[in-house]
Amino acid sequence: xxxxxxxxxxxxxxxxxxxxxxxxxxxxxxxxxxxxxxxxxxxxxxxxxxxxxxxxxxxxxxxxxxxxxxxxxxxxxxxxxxxxxxxxxxxxxxxxxxxxxxxxxxxxxxxxxxxxxxxxxxxxxxxxxxxxxxxxxxxxxxxxxxxxxxxxxxxxxxxxxxxxxxxxxxxxxxxxxxxxxxxxxxxxxxxxxxxxxxxxxxxxxxxxxxxxxxxxxxxxxxxxxxxxxxxxxxxxxxxxxxxxxxxxxxxxxxxxxxxxxxxxxxxxxxxxxxxxxxxxxxxxxxxxxxxxxxxxxxxxxxxxxxxxxxxxxxxxxxxxxxxxxxxxxxxxxxxxxxxxxxxxxxxxxxxxxxxxxxxxxxxxxxxxxxxxxxxxxxxxxxxxxxxxxxxxxxxxxxxxxxxxxxxxxxxxxxxxxxxxxxxxxxxxxxxxxxxxxxxxxxxxxxxxxxxxxxxxxxxxxxxxxxxxxxxxxxxxxxxxxxxxxxxxxxxxxxxxxxxxxxxxxxxxxxxxxxxx
RNA sequence: GCCGCGUUGGUCAAUCGGUUAAGACGCCUCCCUUUCACGGAGGAAUGACGAGUUCGAUUCUCGUACGUGGUACCA
Numbered sequence: 001x002x003x004x005x006x007x008x009x010x011x012x013x014x015x016x017x018x019x020x021x022x023x024x025x026x027x028x029x030x031x032x033x034x035x036x037x038x039x040x041x042x043x044x045x046x047x048x049x050x051x052x053x054x055x056x057x058x059x060x061x062x063x064x065x066x067x068x069x070x071x072x073x074x075x076x077x078x079x080x081x082x083x084x085x086x087x088x089x090x091x092x093x094x095x096x097x098x099x100x101x102x103x104x105x106x107x108x109x110x111x112x113x114x115x116x117x118x119x120x121x122x123x124x125x126x127x128x129x130x131x132x133x134x135x136x137x138x139x140x141x142x143x144x145x146x147x148x149x150x151x152x153x154x155x156x157x158x159x160x161x162x163x164x165x166x167x168x169x170x171x172x173x174x175x176x177x178x179x180x181x182x183x184x185x186x187x188x189x190x191x192x193x194x195x196x197x198x199x200x201x202x203x204x205x206x207x208x209x210x211x212x213x214x215x216x217x218x219x220x221x222x223x224x225x226x227x228x229x230x231x232x233x234x235x236x237x238x239x240x241x242x243x244x245x246x247x248x249x250x251x252x253x254x255x256x257x258x259x260x261x262x263x264x265x266x267x268x269x270x271x272x273x274x275x276x277x278x279x280x281x282x283x284x285x286x287x288x289x290x291x292x293x294x295x296x297x298x299x300x301x302x303x304x305x306x307x308x309x310x311x312x313x314x315x316x317x318x319x320x321x322x323x324x325x326x327x328x329x330x331x332x333x334x335x336x337x338x339x340x341x342x343x344x345x346x347x348x349x350x351x352x353x354x355x356x357x358x359x360x361x362x363x364x365x366x367x368x369x370x371x372x373x374x375x376x377x378x379x380x381x382x383x384x385x386x387x388x389x390x391x392x393x394x395x396x397x398x399x400x401x402x403x404x405x406x407x408x409x410x411x412x413x414x415x416x417x418x419x420x421x422x423x424x425x426x427x428x429x430x431x432x433x434x435x436x437x438x439x440x441x442x443x444x445x446x447x448x449x450x451x452x453x454x455x456x457x458x459x460x461x462x463x464x465x466x467x468x469x470x471x472x473x474x475x476x477x478x479x480x481x482x483x484x485x486x487x488x489x490x491x492x493x494x495x496x497x498x499x500x501x502x503x504x505x506x507x508x509x510x511x512x513x514x515x516x
Numbered sequence: 517g518c519c520g521c522g523u524u525g526g527u528c529a530a531u532c533g534g535u536u537a538a539g540a541c542g543c544c545u546c547c548c549u550u551u552c553a554c555g556g557a558g559g560a561a562u563g564a565c566g567a568g569u570u571c572g573a574u575u576c577u578c579g580u581a582c583g584u585g586g587u588a589c590c591a
Contacts, residue, residue: 020591055590120589134517137587170589188521197519197587205589212591236520236586259521262584266527269583314528317540321529325539344522344529347584351527354541364554401554412553427551474550481551489552 013045015227017071017078018216020052021063024289024298025070027272027350028231028263031315035260036229037076038316038338045226049078050219051092054209061292064092070286070300074308075331088223093215100210103218103248104171104203108151112247113203115151115169116140117162122149139199142177171204173213173240173247181239186227186258186340193239201240213237217244220255228255232347233271235259258340261319262347272350274298282352286311305405306355307374310362314355318348328361360404371396375409382410384417391416394499398491412490416499420486423512427488428479432516439469439476440509453502455494462494483512 017033019025033049040047049071051064064082071077080086090096107113118126123140126148130138138144145152150172151159162169179195203214210218220228238257245254265276277284278298287300301311309330316334317327320343329337363371372393376386386392399412414420442465450457462480466473481493484505490496497505 018591022591052591058590116589123589132517136517139587168589172589191520193520199587202589207589209589211589216591231585232521233585234591238520261522264584271584317528319528323530325530327528327540346522348529349527351541354528357541399553402552472550477550485551487552491551491553492549493551 011224011226013040013043013227014048014223014225015040015045015229016048016050016220016223016225018050018052018219018230019067020055020058021067022055022058022060023063023291024274024285024300025067025287026274027284027286027315027318028260030070030074030286030311031263031318032229032231032260033071034074034076034312034315035258035320035338035340035343036227037078038334039227039229039340040079041335042338046079046086047076048086048088048223048225049081049091050223051082051094052212052215053092053094054205054212054215056094056207056209062290066287066289073287073302074312076312093210093219096215096219097209099222100214100218101204101208104210104214107173107203107244107247108171110247111174112243113171113173114145115159115163116172116200116202117149117154117167117169119168140172141199142175142196145172145174145200168206170202170206172200173203173243175200175240175243181242183238183242183257185235185238186256187261187343188259188345191235191238195239195243198239201237203244213240213244217241217248217250221245221248221250221253224253225255227258229258229260232259232262258343261344263318264347264349266349266351280352282355305378305407306359307362307366307406309366310355310359313362314358317358318350319344328358328365356404363400363403363406368393368396368400371400374406378406379410379413379417382414384410384414386417391499398495398499402489402491415485415490416496419504419508419511422486423515424482424487425512425515428482429516431475432479435469435471436476436479437513437516439465439471440479440513442469444506444509447502447506450502453498455492455498458497459494479512480509483508 015036017036019029037047039045049068053059053064068077068081068083078084080088080091082091085091104113108115126140126144127138130144140148147153152174154162175198176195181193181195181198182190184190201213202211204210238259242254245251263272264270265272266280272284274284283299283301283304285298285300287302289298289300290296291298302308312331312334313329316329316338320338322329322337323342372389375396376392379386395413395416396409399409402412403409443462446461446465447453447458450461462476463473466476477493478488481488481490484493484496484500
């Protein structure tokens with residue numbers, strides 16, 4: 001029925017995420033990886049990570065490991081990667097360097113590419129000479145290539161001589177003239193480009209490394225990639241890739257393209273960047289990123305207290321929608337319902353409030369054990385000593401609904417473990433009087449004889465004394481809360497008192513009484 | 517400048533020619549709660565603009581505007 005689709009339908013689905021190891025892993029990058037992962041898993045396929053480290057000048061130590069760690073944390077670890085080798089190794093383009101040149105040469109041989117010997121100065125001169133108001137950025141293309149120093153304008157002998165003398169050169173694609181280059185994008189449908197407007201992109205650089213354009217085509221072919229997802233910023237260079245697949249004779253093996261919409265900054269306009277996060281106070285990287293060049297650490301979603309479940313859930317919903325009202329999806333549910341037909345075309349502004357809402361929902365959804373596993377190390381890292389997991393579990397139950405991020409558990413539960421370091425005295429001092437001081441002394445003396453310290457009994461005694469002394473409960477509960485918690489928050493006071501025990505309760509009451 | 521892509525409430529979005537134009541986040545009000553949350557019930561708020569096609573356009577076509585991406589020996 002659709003013969004042109006058959007070659008894809010019969011193949012094992014293979015998708016890839018191909019980041020450059022140049023820094024922190026951005027939200028948009030994780031989402032590209034996530035969609036690639038979901039698509040592959042939905043079709044029982046393979047998800048590959050290929051490191052695009054062809055630009056040696058931008059290489060950052062540690063970035064590759066970091067990216068793998070991020071994917072791991074998100075639960076979308078690749079099936080094949082530099083660390084988990086597979087049938088198409090190596091998975092680093094720098095290690096694949098010897099593989100690219102032959103294809104560049106093949107293109108030259110077939111007349112679809114050419115040697116270019118222009119120096120950076122030559123290029124600069126051409127651009128300066130041709131630059132005008134109408135044409136602010138002149139290109140190396142069909143209109144200019146015959147004025148440049150390349151194997152199209154030089155004789156074969158001249159070219160061979162330059163080559164023999166090891167003259168630096170690049171290989172450029174020779175874009176065709178007067179041709180409409182078309183392809184079908186999974187998200188956007190048919191896209192057409194005028195070949196005259198596309199420049200002769202460099203394929204092989206002076207250092208022998210391929211550019212992205214050559215490498216992505218060669219590697220997607222060699223690695224048998226069937227579906228290639230990438231950011232929308234690649235759309236303008238897609239025609240170059242389309243022609244490359246064609247010229248290399250691999251047209252029938254070309255993957256289906258999907259150019260994902262951009263994630264935009266919440267205010268104003270433009271692509272979301274690390275700077276926006278710094279400015280607006282939210283992370284844009286998946287995990288903490290330590291930049292060895294600046295010695296600066298940028299906060300990540302993980303470290304600020306996001307659950308990986310929530311993180312991929314919110315990312316999935318940023319640019320995709322199931323069509324139903326359900327918004328909370330586990331990874332497995334996403335795999336089941338994900339479809340490219342429901343990916344949006346337009347960019348989406350990132351909304352941190354909504355992101356936090358997802359985490360809050362996930363916090364409610366996960367098991368108490370799971371929650372404890374995540375929270376315990378956070379509390380311990382802040383110096384809280386946890387002797388009893390059963391007690392921790394009770395604390396978590398008591399404060400869970402009040403927490404949005406994992407780190408909130410600290411402020412919401414420190415007072416269960418230690419005496420508050422500060423008390424919001426201003427909240428009670430103005431209305432304080434001797435009657436109230438007497439109330440608390442009476443409370444302690446009556447409680448001293450309690451055999452079974454618990455919230456119900458404490459509350460009864462508390463109320464009885466209040467009634468006897470004719471003081472409103474509200475006037476007493478708040479001070480009591482401040483004494484135990486330090487501030488105006490937390491679960492019911494009597495419940496807190498029961499949990500921290502009689503001794504701690506009295507200790508804190510006396511402490512604050514002394515401050516009034 | 518040129519080229520590509522996009523445009524439903526403040527934000528994420530449903531709708532695939534006929535609806536009172538869903539739902540969620542956020543915001544506001546009320547209830548619950550003598551704290552902060554959770555929860556519950558309500559509310560305000562939307563099809564960029566202009567043509568055309570059609571009995572009928574948010575939906576299809578064209579134009580305009582706006583936004584965004586690209587225009588490197590960076591990816």
